[in-house]
Amino acid sequence: MxxxxxxxxxxxxxxxxxxxxxxxxxxxxxxxxxxxxxxxxxxxxxxxxxxxxxxxxxxxxxxxxxxxxxxxxxxxxxxxYDKQTMIDLNFVKQNYDAINKDKFYKTTNGVMEMYYNPDANAGGQLVELTISKDDILEAAKLYNKPQDFFSHIGEMSKGVLYDVGTETFMETAKDFIESKADFEGCSLKTMNALKKYAAPEKSKTDKEPER
Missing domain, CATH: 2.30.30 (SH3 type barrels.)
Structure with a gap:
């Protein structure tokens, strides 16, 4: 040392x-x-x-x-805290830079967002949000600033929580750290990428007017 x-x-x-x-x-x-x-x-x-x-x-x-x-x-x-919570919190502390991220993964009808919330009553938790393309498009119409945009889709989404100290937290946290996101961070770049991803695909007739 x-x-x-x-x-x-x-x-x-x-x-x-x-x-x-x-x-x-x-x-x-x-x-x-x-x-x-x-x-x-x-x-x-x-x-x-x-x-x-x-x-x-x-x-x-x-x-x-x-x-x-x-x-x-x-x-x-x-x-x-109980023992498992202490183990989980220590894991978070040792891997904080890797777990302290907002990650978005493409799904059939939208995206799934995951992030770590250190301020939860449980002492910390991973939050998983299911966000539809419709919710993304609605937020895009209402807001131009990333903070407002992501706040809105967060309020509209359905969520699952993985609290520290529970059986599912450690496995979920390790998977989260190792996984590669399609989009990352609640930034202007990510907001624009989500808008583009959620936008309806134009049909062939829209792209090529009849002659």
Missing amino acids: DKMEQKEIRFIDSRYNELFRIKDGESITVKFSDGSMSDRKCTYIDDYHTKIGYNVFHICEFAELMERGGSTYRPKGTPE
Whole structure:
């Protein structure tokens, strides 16, 4: 590790799923099975060992100890989430540049839009919107600015939510990151491309007037 790089302490579960990371010297909050809580300062030893309070642990040893005792742990000062939510949020954090995008995929009757919403009550969610060509054309007639255009089609569309912590989130998030979109970003370029895609195809007689 580069000496100039900020040392980070990894916290995992007993199956080596990464839950979160904190900086060297920061603290975690441990919630014990009886409901009591305690803050423990953490010191980086190496990538697999850390000093928690007064004791040094292998990161997997600490995870197993906490699980056997029915205790949970999280970065000090953060909300309390269940384990799967913590795994999902850590995945988002590690891949934020790749997941923080608006992607549009062509469908038979329009497009499907997907994007990540970090402000959801669940702590974060992927949003999937089904947008018809008619809705795109209606928005095109009403609005010239991308912000207004995309806001309108978002309100008109039907949506499905994939919340962090649910069974479907991780698989959906990985597919989203790896997939190639037909259009990307809520920009003027994308707005114009969607308008063109949704426009009715001209018939042959429209293109070639009878002589």
